[in-house]
Amino acid sequence: MKTITVKGHEVPIIAEPDVFIAGGGPAGVGAAIQARRSGASVFLAEKLYALGGTLTSGLMSKIAVAQMTNGLPLEIIRRFDAYQGTHYENSRPEVPVDPETAKIILDEMVIRESGADVHFGTVVSGIVQENGEIQAVLLSSLDGECAVRAKYYIDCTGDGQMAYLAGADCMVEGGESYSSSPTLMFRIGNCDLEKLFQYEESHPELFEHVYTTYKRHIMDAAQCRQNIEDQIYAHMADFVKLIRARCAEYPDAFTEEEQEVLLRRGILFLSQPAPNHVLVNSTTRPQFRGDREKEVSETMAELRRHCHILFRFAKRFIPGFENAFLMDTASLLGIRESRRIRGDYVLTQEDVESFRKFDDAICSNGGGVELHSGKANSLVLHEQDGKGTYNIPYRAIIAKDFKNLLMAGRCFSASHAALSAARNISYCCALGQAAGAAAAILSLEGKTSVRELDVRKVQEITKDNI
Numbered sequence: 001m002k003t004i005t006v007k008g009h010e011v012p013i014i015a016e017p018d019v020f021i022a023g024g025g026p027a028g029v030g031a032a033i034q035a036r037r038s039g040a041s042v043f044l045a046e047k048l049y050a051l052g053g054t055l056t057s058g059l060m061s062k063i064a065v066a067q068m069t070n071g072l073p074l075e076i077i078r079r080f081d082a083y084q085g086t087h088y089e090n091s092r093p094e095v096p097v098d099p100e101t102a103k104i105i106l107d108e109m110v111i112r113e114s115g116a117d118v119h120f121g122t123v124v125s126g127i128v129q130e131n132g133e134i135q136a137v138l139l140s141s142l143d144g145e146c147a148v149r150a151k152y153y154i155d156c157t158g159d160g161q162m163a164y165l166a167g168a169d170c171m172v173e174g175g176e177s178y179s180s181s182p183t184l185m186f187r188i189g190n191c192d193l194e195k196l197f198q199y200e201e202s203h204p205e206l207f208e209h210v211y212t213t214y215k216r217h218i219m220d221a222a223q224c225r226q227n228i229e230d231q232i233y234a235h236m237a238d239f240v241k242l243i244r245a246r247c248a249e250y251p252d253a254f255t256e257e258e259q260e261v262l263l264r265r266g267i268l269f270l271s272q273p274a275p276n277h278v279l280v281n282s283t284t285r286p287q288f289r290g291d292r293e294k295e296v297s298e299t300m301a302e303l304r305r306h307c308h309i310l311f312r313f314a315k316r317f318i319p320g321f322e323n324a325f326l327m328d329t330a331s332l333l334g335i336r337e338s339r340r341i342r343g344d345y346v347l348t349q350e351d352v353e354s355f356r357k358f359d360d361a362i363c364s365n366g367g368g369v370e371l372h373s374g375k376a377n378s379l380v381l382h383e384q385d386g387k388g389t390y391n392i393p394y395r396a397i398i399a400k401d402f403k404n405l406l407m408a409g410r411c412f413s414a415s416h417a418a419l420s421a422a423r424n425i426s427y428c429c430a431l432g433q434a435a436g437a438a439a440a441i442l443s444l445e446g447k448t449s450v451r452e453l454d455v456r457k458v459q460e461i462t463k464d465n466i
């Protein structure tokens, strides 16, 4: 077996694919499928035991998919509908999906159909590089330490972990020197939503929206009921008036700290394709960076406790939730933003808000800035959906000063504010699709640098996302 010498000891090289992909979230899935379709061999390392990342293990199972995104992300959504016998495609720009269904569909598309070599429980733990050229990636798995030597490497870890280990220039922090705050998602089962809607209709004053949100998310009970019936996403928020009323009426039900937790985001229920349960997107933590293990560990435990506080409120005070149970909390913290890898170009807020176009566009977005500080009612929204689109250039997915390193997903090269606009699941998947196409073309053409790509060849493949 071939080996590579790392700090004086020999590490076995277990594979030599054209393309190595770190992380199997929406970006890694897009990259793997497209690289295989473009003819490259692919090795994908995923530290968890399912594909999908935040979409599955993070339980963030609602895909934002803009009208201009018609490539692989839409193909995946159509697979959900085919599997479930549903028509959630009509729910665009927001498509609720079942996270368990997502796991099986992504296994099917990535492992069985595309033939990518997927390794679960396998963590990228080190990089061997020389003068900006990655020689091998070091992996830690049940087998111990091993190495993979590829022609091109794509960082889809969300946290920019592979690039960070390679010594790439990583950008962390944004407004007030913190990243956007994280959320630990959870699900509540056995809810009687019709009972909730009827209560809301008889007590509308308790259900007025107080906190800033998207205009399209302000839905009354009738609209939610109809959307659920029509297989369209329903948004049930924010319960702030109800929380204040019940906490005033029952001052001993929740401590002061628990009341503060309840009022950070209010309660935000998202509809899901399966009946009688809701997905809850409510926990949040201020002053988060996302690039330190201790911080992430503490946040995971703290927000898990908050899930139980929110559940306790729902069970006791939300009509229709008397017999509900807490189905699950996510096994992966929902991190909106951590490290971003500096590329040859950094996408800016101005690019987003001026709907800037680039010659080397690889996909287009429509979403506007959406910043979460984690404090009560602090969401910053610049709604611009439907007003225009901006491009993401190829130069924002190639790592500065590296010859064979690309990145896709939420660790791509964007400022804090620009990333907040362009981190949705379908965008991450579209960036992955472009990175996979680029890496496959470069490796099969024998090119030695990401800067030798004829980007028009990628554009031909990703034209349905531009």
Ligand SMILES: Cc1cc2nc3c(=O)[nH]c(=O)nc-3n(C[C@H](O)[C@H](O)[C@H](O)COP(=O)(O)OP(=O)(O)OC[C@H]3O[C@@H](n4cnc5c(N)ncnc54)[C@H](O)[C@@H]3O)c2cc1C
Pocket: 022, 023, 024, 025, 026, 027, 028, 045, 046, 047, 048, 051, 052, 053, 054, 055, 060, 062, 063, 064, 065, 122, 123, 124, 125, 156, 157, 158, 159, 161, 162, 182, 183, 184, 281, 333, 334, 335, 336, 408, 409, 410, 411, 423, 424, 425, 426, 428
């Ligand atoms: C609370 C919240 C709400 C959101 N709401 C929406 C929404 O409504 N609609 C929408 O479309 N998007 C939403 N998003 C955004 C979206 O979910 C993420 O931006 C997107 O999933 C990022 O995809 P990714 O592939 O870049 O990273 P991730 O989904 O984070 O996946 C990264 C993968 O890499 C793996 N990994 C990490 N490090 C390593 C390593 N060292 N070795 C091997 N594997 C590794 C992880 O296990 C994971 O599977 C939300 C995000 C959050 C957190």
